[in-house]
Amino acid sequence: MKKMLNMKSFKKMILLILLICVCFYLLGLFSNQYSKKVVTEKIMEQMDVKAEVWKDDLEQQIDSLLLAQSNLSQDTKLSEINLTWEYMTQYEQYRSTVELSERLREIKVLHSLVESIKVYFENTKISISSGYPMKDYFEKIDFFEYNQIKIDRDRGIYITTYFPVGMPKGKENHTAYCVRSYLPFADICNFLNPDLYRTKDGLVLLYDTKGNLLSPNISGGKGFKPDKEMLTLVSEKIKVSENDEQFRLKEKDYGSCIYMDDIGIWMVYLYPRDNVTQPLGFFNFLNLGLTVLAVILFVLYASYTNHIIAKPLGKIIRAMEQQKDSYMIVDKQKDEFGKIYDRYNHMIDDMKKLMSDKIEAQYQSKMAEFRQLQYQIQPHFLYNSIFMIYRMAKYDENEEIAEYTKHLGQYYQYITKNTDSFVKMEQEMGHLKNYLYIQETRFGNRIRIEVDEINDHVKNLYIAPMLIQPIVENAYEHGLKDIAADGWIHIQVMLEGEDFIFRVEDNGIGIPDRELKRIQAQIYSTDIGLIEVHGLTNIQARVSSIYGKDSGIEIDNRPEGGVQITLRLAGVNLKNV
Structure with a gap:
């Protein structure tokens, strides 16, 4: 098993199946979260719809109650009681009280929200109720600044109809009598949805505009019981929602809150979060099962x-x-x-x-490289270099000797110690500059060198070593060997498309056509075992072996005179590092 785990291919297969398992697991988690989000949104929409329906029902009940009370207050029977009560006999008073109490009882029966309803007669200081005692006396009544709807935080809602109506406020005792009904908060909540208090499907609460809870006894019953943190959260949200008519809560439990403008209170429908998360617990078991699987x-x-x-x-x-x-x-x-x-x-x-x-092929390749080194270290070049050192030493030109010796040492160091298969073009050009310095010292003003600027990208290309210096040496030893003065060598290094180009031109006498054809045939010969090997032939053999048949040396006469030799390496930019 240990050897198996050390195998890279086996590790890749294990990682693949592990990735698949992780993807399945993440898919399950995503499905769980998405399902929760969808279910939550659906529940909130249903809560909003319920809240709207309950609001409409409550407002319709109150509007109906106000209409019934208004109709009653306009009845001539109440005006008769108000004006003639003291002149009635006991029997007439009793009959009037019973008839009015019956009418009040009818209003109460038709409006289940009403716990009690009374008519207060200010002049006679009597009140007639729907219940018992039917008639009672009172000392003083609060007219609530003559507002039809009054919210009592500790009890409920009072709905009052005054007679006569339309009189200016601010005057005392301008009302002859009023019809007032009392709606407890508990009855309002039960009316909105009586089943909520017996189940765990939620809870309806009432708040005033200042965030005070109006609904009593919210901890009673068998239903859902919100904690204090949730109630505080609702209260704080209402306080900052002065301009809102409806908002939702999702922080703890779910809530749909709607403002009843006609009454001036907030109705809050709370729905327990557990009712959503518990059914979705199936997905958690599904995720666990998927993980185990x-x-x-x-x-x-x-x-x-x-x-x-x-x-x-x-x-x-x-x-x-x-x-x-x-x-x-x-x-x-x-x-x-x-x-x-x-x-x-x-x-x-x-x-x-x-x-x-x-x-055998490697042996032949090594032999070709050996012949290349043999060709580069030619005796006549070495002898001429030594002779120049001798001549400068004779005339005591020490600085020139030092500089010349430095370049000569770098030149031989490069060709004898460089064993890399590929070198940077910048290194190859450095070796060429050492060679050019030596030759310039040798020929003086007789031959002028012109090297075009090289692009930085080209300098970073990697090519086989010892390819370009022999081409330049060919121009010295063959192209300009008979030039006594004004010799010229032009060197270009560049890219043409994807091909590397090294071009050397001279202004010598050129090559006769017949000799040129012979040299071209010799360069492109595949037999590198010849005793006499031209330097260009060796370069062609190496280049074609390394870079393929599309690479090689091109040699031609220039129209202006002299010879142009071009080294082309196909696709060499792929060696760029």
């Missing part, structure tokens, strides 16, 4: 993969890691891996046969 599948997959893939691959890897000739695979499997084992054994046999060919 994913772990089981992961273990089974790992075990199965180890048996059918990791172990057979392990045989191949162990065979390939063998350092001796005994790395053939012996196995009697008849499945796909058995066929792979057979092909692997045949491949090993073929590889052994190819190894000798490869060794």
Whole structure:
């Protein structure tokens, strides 16, 4: 198992199945959260609809009650009692009291919100009620500044109809009598939805505009009981909602709050959050089940993969890691891996046969590189350099000797110690500059060198070493060998598309056409085993071997005179680092 875990391919397969399991798990979590969001939104919409319906029902009840009280206050019977009570006999007073009490009782029966309803006669200081005692006396009545609807925080709502109506406020005792009904907050809440107090489907509360709770006994019954934190949250929200007519609560429990403008109170419908989260608990168990299933599948997959893939691959890897000739695979499997084992054994046999060919090819390549070094270190160049050192020393030109010796040392250091397969173009140009300095010292003003500016991108290209200096040396040794003065060598380094270009031009006498064809044939010859190897031929062999048949040397006469040699390396910019 330990070896199996060390296999990169097995780790990738394990990571893949682990990723799939994680994706399934995250999908389950997302489904859970999305379901909660959808269910919550649906519940809030239903709560808003219920709140609107309850608001309309309550306002209709109050409007109906106001209309009934108004009709009663306009009845001539009340005016008769108000004006002639003291002149009535006891029997007439009793009959009038009973008749009015019956009418009040009818209003109370038709309006279930009403707990009590009375008519107060200011002149006679008597009140007639729907209940018992039917007639009573009073000392003083609060006219509530003649407002029809009055909210008593401790009790409920008082609805009063005054007679006569339309008299200016601010005057005492201008009302002859009034009809007043009392609606307790508890009866209002029960009227809105009587089943809420017996179930856990929520709770209806009443608040005034200052955030004071008006509904009493909210902790009684078998239904939902909000905690103090939720009640405080509702109160704080109402205090800052002066211009709002409706808002929602989702912080703790769910709430739909709506303002009843006709009455001047807030109706708050609270719905317990547990009613939503408990049904959705199924999704939590589903996520747990998916997680357990994913772990089981992961273990089974790992075990199965180890048996059918990791172990057979392990045989191949162990065979390939063998350092001796005994790395053939012996196995009697008849499945796909058995066929792979057979092909692997045949491949090993073929590889052994190819190894000798490869060794021979490497030998030929090393011989070509050796000849290249032999060509670069030509005796006449070395002798001329030594002679120049001798001549400068004779005339005691010490600074020139030091500079010349420095470039000469760098030149030989580069060609003898550079063993890299590829070097930066910047290094190759540095080697060329050492060579040019040596040649300029040798030829003086006889030959002028012109090197175009090289792009930074080109400087960072990687090419095979010792390709460009022999081309320039060819211009010195062949192109300008018969020029006594005003010699000129022009060097260009650039990119043409994806091809690297190194071009050298001189203003020598050029090459006769017949000789040019012979040189071109020699350059493109595939036989590098010739005794006489031209420097350009060796470069062509190396370039075609490294960069392919589309790369090589092009040599032609210039129309103005002299020779132009171009080294083209196809697609060399792919070596850019």
